[in-house]
Amino acid sequence: MSAVPPPPGPPPGVLPAPARRRRRLPLAVLATVLLLVLVGAGLAVVRPGPVAGWLGADRVAPEATADAAEPAPVPVLAGADPGAPAPTPDGVRAALDPLVRAPELGSRVNVSVADVADGGSLYARGGDDGTVPASVTKLATAVTVLAARGPSYRIPTRAVAGTNPGEVVLVGGGDPTLAVDGDGFYPGAARLDDLAQQVKHALGGTEPTKVTVDSSLFPGPVHGPGWDSDIPTGGFGAAITALMTDGARTDPEAARKNFDDMHGWAQRSAQPDLAAGGAFARLLGLSGDAAEVRRGRAPAANGAPAGTVTPGAELGRVESLPMIRLVDIMISDSDNVIAEALARQVALARNQPGSFAGGAAAMDAVIGELGLPADEITLSDASGLSRANRISPSLLTDLVTLAGNGSHPELAAIFGGLPVAAWSGTLDGRYQATGTTAGAGVVRAKTGTLTGVHAIAGLVTTRDGRLLTFAVLTDEAPAGTPDETRRALDRITSALAACGCR
Structure with a gap:
């Protein structure tokens, strides 16, 4: 087949992420990949447990039997200390206030930071305000399809x-x-x-x-x-x-x-x-x-x-592939087409039409079923390509907290595909500039980018070992400065990684 010709340049509405190294694993390894489960106050890196069943342990890929046995997977992130001291709201405010006012972020920057252990808010700036989320919408898509279909469902x-x-x-x-x-x-x-x-x-x-x-x-x-x-x-x-x-x-x-x-x-x-x-x-x-x-x-x-x-x-x-793998691919590759298909699975599971409108209505309903504020999300699509989408930063941190606090084990599947700062996915080339290196390896997050819109939401472990969730969204960023805006976002999350914030 002939090679695909390159596009004439980045489409005006969607800015490409920095080039990233692809780390595709053989299916034999994927069947035993480690699941990041967030329990109580910390991040525990554990063996699959129910993941083997979700992936279909009784299904052996033909190519897996022909290959040499794969070595056992090893943890890539250290566990958080469940006894680590919690940051204080005043400490977090002192660390972040100067950074959220950076001119590279534009005139509307909405932020939420919370403690995963108890869900308590540590910082909010427009935290409940609906903001254009771009691709961090996929976190809501992931949580709702896992809740509606379950990790083992196959299409x-x-x-x-x-x-x-x-x-x-x-x-x-x-x-x-x-x-x-x-x-x-x-x-x-x-x-x-x-x-x-x-x-x-x-x-x-x-x-x-x-x-x-x-x-x-x-x-x-x-x-x-x-x-x-x-x-x-x-x-x-x-x-x-x-x-x-x-x-x-x-x-x-x-x-x-x-x-x-x-x-x-x-x-x-x-x-x-x-x-x-x-x-x-x-x-x-x-x-x-x-x-x-x-x-x-x-x-x-x-x-x-x-x-x-x-x-x-x-x-x-x-x-x-089982839903847990489809969610993993959607998040790690920021795959828009998979996201839209998964929203329709939410719709079908909730007896809604398999359409853009049906997916949005069903996702809203599932968020309400999970006990979260459905009035803080308004969707037109599930990928984040739509500029009509609105999600509050606090709802995003609520979603991450719910997926990580152990009350819904099936939702923890969202963490497997989250890019790691300076290591994988859309964060591969980031967290290497001055003021951002503290986040390398300890920030795991989904990013989102449209012209004038930049977002990041996920997890960070503080210097003291406390696990926090954050969401930073700006939808009025200056034109022509995407790299500077991304670095400004990275400085915010790196500040959380570097401080005890007490």
Whole structure:
């Protein structure tokens, strides 16, 4: 395949994160990856426990059996001291007040800092004010989908018999990571070539004659309200359909190889469901006019005995990676397409339409169910591409505290993908400037960036070993100074790392 041509420059609405080193782990390691569980006053780095079940311990990837045994994973972050002295509000205020007034942050800087041990507020500046969150929206997406679906849930993609002999209907269940074959973008993803083999076996002597795609699970607009005009045609978002392959990337191999250089940008299909259907038709051996696919609805199953090929009978099924892994990828790569797909899973779990509006309504409902202030979040999408989104900093610190205090163990899955300062993800190239190095290795956070919007939210361990959660959002940052604004944010979180704040 030819390489994806680079975009002419950063889209005006979305600023790329600094180039980052990709640390993809073999699936065998992912099955035993350490979970960061925040319990009480500290961060404990522990063995998986229920994570093995969430990941599907009984499912062994074919490639895992052929590789040499992987060494046992080791902790990369030290645990926090549960007996560490707590900072005081006055101490935190003295450390942060001069930094939040930095001109690089602009005229509206809203901040919340809290103690993970008890959730108590240590600092608030516009803490309850709705602010454009950009990609830190994905923290809310992660918490709500884990609460609604659970860490072990897998998204199915099915093939059923159509109304005509040999007709196969490919039914999208909303898995954005589905691959065509072994060269897909997301390691370990479900594959259409596996599904095609199941279909051929189920059809027996009947030759496939036609493929219809059913992507009706996601109704409504395919582009989000409040998206900048370049997003539908740019490479950081995509048309959101219930059936797609490789996050709608047209050349997943090139996108994978060029991820760092392109900051995650990739050419996307304008009609991902039809593109996936076309690939499936070719895998079934169809060509020419027979390989031309159209949208339609899968017929209802008529209750015939299993193995009988009648309209609506299931011919095959593949399932996505477990939700815990999808959340991990969404956060670590800041994957906008996965975020929008996961919001629709929240909607479906709460009997809402699988649409932008349905996802937003369902996420709001789940936040309320968790006992958090749902009136402090207003969403138009789940990725943070929309400028119509509003989230308060205090709600973000509430979400992190709830995920980390042990009351909802399933929510702790959000921490596995959080970038580590000066080490991974969108924080890889940060925390190296003067005044920021104290945060290196001890800040774990999700970042967000749109033109004029900069945000960071996550965790930091203080010099005394106390675990804090923070959210700093500015949505009126000066134009043309993104690097300076990021460094100003890093100075704030590094100040928390460096001080006892008592």
